[in-house]
Amino acid sequence: MTDAITVRNLTRSFRTNQLVLANDDLTFSVARGEVFGVLGANGAGKTTLVSQLLGLVRPTSGSITVEGVDVVADPDGVKRITGFLPQTELAMRELEVRRALHYTGRLRGQGETDAQRQTDELLDELGLGPVSGRYVNQLSGGMMRLVNFGMALMGRPKLLVLDEPTNELDPHNRRLVWDVLARRSAAEGATVVLVTHNVLEAESVVDRVAVMRQGRIVTLGSPGELKHRLGDTVRMDLQVRDGGELGAADLALLGATGTVVPGTRDGRYLVHCAPARMPELVTVVTEGMATMGIEDFRLSRPSLEDVYLSLDDEPAAPVVSAAPSAAKAAPAGVASAAAAAPAAAPSAATVVPAGVAVLAPTTPVPSARPPLRERLTRGLTSFKYLWLEQMLEVRSTWWWSLLFGFLMPVAMVFGLTRIGGGLTDQNSLLYIVSGAAVFSVATEGIATLAQRVGVVRTSGMLQYYVSLPISRTAFLAALVFSRLLLILPGLVTPIIAARLMYDADFVVSPMLLVVLPLTCLALSAVGLAIGTVVESMDVIVVITNLLIFVLLLAAPVLIPPESLPLPLRLIGYLLPPTYAAEALRHALSGDLGGMFLVDVSVLLGMTVLGLAATSRWIRWRIA
Numbered sequence: 271m272t273d274a275i276t277v278r279n280l281t282r283s284f285r286t287n288q289l290v291l292a293n294d295d296l297t298f299s300v301a302r303g304e305v306f307g308v309l310g311a312n313g314a315g316k317t318t319l320v321s322q323l324l325g326l327v328r329p330t331s332g333s334i335t336v337e338g339v340d341v342v343a344d345p346d347g348v349k350r351i352t353g354f355l356p357q358t359e360l361a362m363r364e365l366e367v368r369r370a371l372h373y374t375g376r377l378r379g380q381g382e383t384d385a386q387r388q389t390d391e392l393l394d395e396l397g398l399g400p401v402s403g404r405y406v407n408q409l410s411g412g413m414m415r416l417v418n419f420g421m422a423l424m425g426r427p428k429l430l431v432l433d434e435p436t437n438e439l440d441p442h443n444r445r446l447v448w449d450v451l452a453r454r455s456a457a458e459g460a461t462v463v464l465v466t467h468n469v470l471e472a473e474s475v476v477d478r479v480a481v482m483r484q485g486r487i488v489t490l491g492s493p494g495e496l497k498h499r500l501g502d503t504v505r506m507d508l509q510v511r512d513g514g515e516l517g518a519a520d521l522a523l524l525g526a527t528g529t530v531v532p533g534t535r536d537g538r539y540l541v542h543c544a545p546a547r548m549p550e551l552v553t554v555v556t557e558g559m560a561t562m563g564i565e566d567f568r569l570s571r572p573s574l575e576d577v578y579l580s581l582d583d584e585p586a587a588p589v590v591s592a593a594p595s596a597a598k599a600a601p602a603g604v605a606s607a608a609a610a611a612p613a614a615a616p617s618a619a620t621v622v623p624a625g626v627a628v629l630a631p632t633t634p635v636p637s638a639r640p641p642l643r644e645r646l647t648r649g650l651t652s653f654k655y656l657w658l659e660q661m662l663e664v665r666s667t668w669w670w671s672l673l674f675g676f677l678m679p680v681a682m683v684f685g686l687t688r689i690g691g692g693l694t695d696q697n698s699l700l701y702i703v704s705g706a707a708v709f710s711v712a713t714e715g716i717a718t719l720a721q722r723v724g725v726v727r728t729s730g731m732l733q734y735y736v737s738l739p740i741s742r743t744a745f746l747a748a749l750v751f752s753r754l755l756l757i758l759p760g761l762v763t764p765i766i767a768a769r770l771m772y773d774a775d776f777v778v779s780p781m782l783l784v785v786l787p788l789t790c791l792a793l794s795a796v797g798l799a800i801g802t803v804v805e806s807m808d809v810i811v812v813i814t815n816l817l818i819f820v821l822l823l824a825a826p827v828l829i830p831p832e833s834l835p836l837p838l839r840l841i842g843y844l845l846p847p848t849y850a851a852e853a854l855r856h857a858l859s860g861d862l863g864g865m866f867l868v869d870v871s872v873l874l875g876m877t878v879l880g881l882a883a884t885s886r887w888i889r890w891r892i893a
């Protein structure tokens with residue numbers, strides 16, 4: 271089988287306030303090693319199409335097979351063979367360039383030696399050697415895009431899905447990207463799906479192109495075939511002197527020889543005419559213009575852009591197509607004519623333009639799930655590299671977090687014992703110690719985690735993580751456990767501070783080893799839930815800060831619960847920190863009775879419910 275991608279009757283609708291048909295009955299195939307362009311205006315359905323190819327969005331109906339993997343049945347299977355460059359921000363921005371490439375390779379399942387080797391190769395191939403030690407987010411926009419392109423190549427994926435890969439790149443680096451893609455498709459047989467708005471550029475690199483409109487593919491074929499559809503015409507680009515506008519008389523003169531379209535910039539016009547009328551057109555332009563002088567003009571054959579613009583006048587009729595019969599052997603950019611199969615018989619119910627072949631039936635092959643052992647190893651590797659990424663991302667704020675983690679609890683122990691009478695005894699100190707600890711855990715566990723999840727989700731980074739072959743559990747665990755290190759100072763400092771300042775001798779129960787992780791996890795579950803379900807970052811910040819405020823006021827942490835009015839006590843008892851504080855108090859004083867068990871059970875229940883619900887809420891794929 272030479273088809274890398276087979277799409278049949280693919281439909282995806284979204285129901286918001288009205289039903290939007292983002293992809294409408296798409297059927298086409300892409301050959302292995304082919305560079306396949308997807309063009310179309312904003313909202314045409316390109317992103318929805320590639321999201322479905324990547325298993326990120328579930329089709330409403332239809333089937334997709336990528337390299338034998340049935341994407342609808344096994345969306346994770348396709349992630350193991352795909353490299354994705356989204357339009358949105360990528361993760362790993364706060365790592366060094368070398369690390370960003372290396373970690374991506376490891377997350378894609380490469381072994382250590384292979385990941386190191388390919389990182390070195392790519393640094394060399396993309397000319398990134400001089401910046402290999404710099405943070406990705408400190409590079410220029412174009413260099414960052416080049417690094418992101420390199421990340422998509424890590425793991426030598428069989429399928430590359432690239433959304434506007436040359437955005438922000440200078441001409442030299444654009445050429446570099448196209449050359450690298452040509453090598454990958456020709457030498458390694460990688461299939462490339464390229465989404466772009468740059469029609470002229472696409473013309474020089476793609477083997478075939480699909481033009482989308484209103485969710486449908488309105489035309490599909492090699493650039494040569496599509497241009498042939500415009501007929502045997504000549505194109506003239508005109509530049510009017512001083513960017514002026516042509517008068518009605520001049521437009522009529524030009525219009526008599528062909529069709530005139532205003533260009534995208536002031537003073538530019540485009541004329542299409544039959545070759546026989548070309549001399550007449552040249553005479554009009556050089557001698558006959560009535561009002562304005564012509565600064566410059568250029569004659570050429572029609573481009574893919576002309577095809578694209580001409581489609582605006584046509585109804586959005588669907589196209590059914592198969593891949594060219596054989597994968598191409600030459601690099602992209604020189605192979606477009608060779609790669610295109612001649613037209614075959616159109617399918618019965620649809621309009622099929624010239625140069626488009628009909629779908630050859632293929633059967634989706636359901637892919638096998640990797641064995642448990644391999645999945646476990648992958649899970650642990652993913653966890654390790656995601657955790658490292660998270661830890662390294664807090665490098666810039668690391669010292670502030672540590673300082674805050676130490677100072678806040680010390681201030682509470684030192685200051686609060688002096689507020690009001692009767693708080694200096696050992697019992698009150700115990701409340702304060704646990705309160706300070708719970709406060710630290712709540713700050714990192716709820717506020718920072720919720721905000722971190724919110725940033726990952728709203729910036730589009732989540733889409734990138736989801737496109738990697740990593741498990742949801744490894745991703746969530748890395749997020750949660752990366753906060754633990756930052757929580758530790760806040761847990762340990764109050765106990766040390768109380769001992770040093772007041773010579774308080776705590777009986778630290780071994781059950782603390784159960785209570786502390788549970789407290790952290792229960793609060794993390796709250797943080798994850800807030801970050802996942804609340805849409806706006808501003809609202810996340812307000813909610814988390816309010817929650818911490820309420821915790822301090824309402825939870826019977828700093829004040830014995832019996833001294834609080836009943837409503838506040840009730841609110842307090844709805845919050846995990848309340849149970850955490852009670853359990854901590856019991857554990858610190860060695861009083862491990864029935865109440866301790868109740869507190870620990872509630873914490874456990876909250877943890878399990880919170881993490882399970884959150885892992886469902888985090889949209890790994892849009893259902």
Ligand SMILES: Nc1ncnc2c1ncn2[C@@H]1O[C@H](COP(=O)(O)OP(=O)(O)OP(=O)(O)O)[C@@H](O)[C@H]1O
Nearest residue numbers: 284286290292310311312313314315316317318319
């Ligand atoms: N999650 C969603 N919910 C509702 N509507 C959506 C969703 N995703 C896409 N759409 C709608 O589907 C249509 C196609 O959107 P899509 O993002 O696929 O277009 P596009 O061709 O990629 O556009 P652009 O070039 O602007 O990125 C649009 O009308 C869009 O509003």
